Amino acid sequence: MEVFYQRREMNQQMLILKKKGNSIGFVPTMGALHAGHISLLQYAKKQNNIAVASIFVNPTQFNNKEDLINYPRTLDADLELLRKEGCNFVLVPNEKEMYPEPDLRVFSFGNLDKVMEGKYRPGHFNGVAQIVTKLFDIVMPDRAYFGMKDFQQLAIIKKLVTDYQYPVEIVACPTVREPDGLALSSRNKRLSDDERKHATLISKTLFWAQQAASSMTISELKKAVIKTINNDPFLIVEYFEIVNEQTLQPVKTWHDRGGKVGCIAVHVGKVRLIDNIIFY
Ligand code: PAF
Numbered sequence: 001m002e003v004f005y006q007r008r009e010m011n012q013q014m015l016i017l018k019k020k021g022n023s024i025g026f027v028p029t030m031g032a033l034h035a036g037h038i039s040l041l042q043y044a045k046k047q048n049n050i051a052v053a054s055i056f057v058n059p060t061q062f063n064n065k066e067d068l069i070n071y072p073r074t075l076d077a078d079l080e081l082l083r084k085e086g087c088n089f090v091l092v093p094n095e096k097e098m099y100p101e102p103d104l105r106v107f108s109f110g111n112l113d114k115v116m117e118g119k120y121r122p123g124h125f126n127g128v129a130q131i132v133t134k135l136f137d138i139v140m141p142d143r144a145y146f147g148m149k150d151f152q153q154l155a156i157i158k159k160l161v162t163d164y165q166y167p168v169e170i171v172a173c174p175t176v177r178e179p180d181g182l183a184l185s186s187r188n189k190r191l192s193d194d195e196r197k198h199a200t201l202i203s204k205t206l207f208w209a210q211q212a213a214s215s216m217t218i219s220e221l222k223k224a225v226i227k228t229i230n231n232d233p234f235l236i237v238e239y240f241e242i243v244n245e246q247t248l249q250p251v252k253t254w255h256d257r258g259g260k261v262g263c264i265a266v267h268v269g270k271v272r273l274i275d276n277i278i279f280y
Contacts, residue, residue: 001083003090007098007138010091014052014140023048026141026168028132031055032072032186033081036176040145041085043173052139053082054091060103061127067272072189091138103130109156112248116241116263117152117274125156132157136166144168149175149183151263151276155248175275177203183275195268198234202266205229206277209262213279218242218253229266238265238272242279254279 004010014024025044029037037053044051055078062068075092082090107129112118118125136144146154158170176184181203182196191199205228209221216224226237241250245259254260260279265272 011138023142026144027053030057033078034184036184052089058131063121190271236267240264
C-alpha cells in the first residue's frame with residue numbers, strides 16, 4: 001500500500017492508473033476505522049481493480065468545535081488496518097493541503113439538508129460537499145462507497161454527483177452493526193462502558209419500530225420511539241423522523257408514496273450517535 005500526503009502526487013498516480021485502463025474504487029473516511037469502513041473497502045476491492053482510501057478529519061463539516069477536537073484519531077492503527085485489508089493507495093493530507101485557502105463555496109441541496117442532520121448541524125453538509133468534491137477531483141474514482149448509516153449524507157452526495165455531473169457511481173453499502181445491534185461508528189470509541197451498554201437501546205427500539213409499524217400510525221410510532229429512548233437516563237433523542245427515502249421529507253401516513261426510513265439522532269452523554277431503519 002502506498003501512502004500519499006500530497007494531493008498532487010496522489011492525483012498523478014491516479015491519472016497513470018486510469019490511463020492504463022484501471023477502475024478505481026474510493027472510500028473517503030475521517031479515520032478511526034472500524035469494520036464498517038472495512039466493509040466499504042471490501043466492496044471497492046470487489047468491484048474495481050484498484051482500491052483507494054482517504055483519511056482526513058474535515059474541519060469544515062464540524063459545526064461544533066468540541067466535536068472536532070474530540071473526534072478520535074488513530075492514524076497508525078488505521079494505516080495498518082488498510083494495509084492488512086489490501087487497500088492499494090491512501091491519501092492522508094493535512095489541513096493546509098486540502099484547504100490552502102478558506103473554501104468559500106456554498107452548495108445547494110434543495111430541501112435535502114433542511115431536515116434532520118442539516119437542521120441540527122447547520123453547515124455540516126456544505127462542509128461534506130466541499131471535501132468530497134475536492135477528494136473526487138484528486139482521486140477521480142469510478143465508484144465511491146458510502147455507508148447507509150449516514151443516510152442523509154448518502155442522499156446529498158448522490159444529488160451532488162448528479163448536479164455537478166461527476167462521472168462517479170455512488171455505491172450505498174449496508175450499515176454494519178455490533179452483535180448487540182449498535183451501528184458501528186467512529187464515535188462509539190468515545191462511549192464509556194455504561195454509555196456503550198445503554199446505547200444498544202437505540203437500535204433495539206428501531207428494530208422494534210420496524211415490527212410495530214403495521215399496527216400504529218406514524219405519529220404514534222414516532223412518539224413511542226422517542227418516549228422509549230428518552231426513558232433511559234443515559235439517552236436523549238435529538239430527533240426521530242420518518243421520511244421519504246428519496247426526498248427526505250417527513251411522511252404523514254404509511255400510505256404516502258415511496259419508501260420510508262426512520263432516522264434518529266441521540267445524545268449519549270457527550271457523544272451524539274445517528275442510526276436509521278428502513279420501513280418496508
Ligand atoms: O462519512 C464520513 O466519514 C465523512 O463525512 C466523509 C464522507 C469522509 C467526508 O469527510
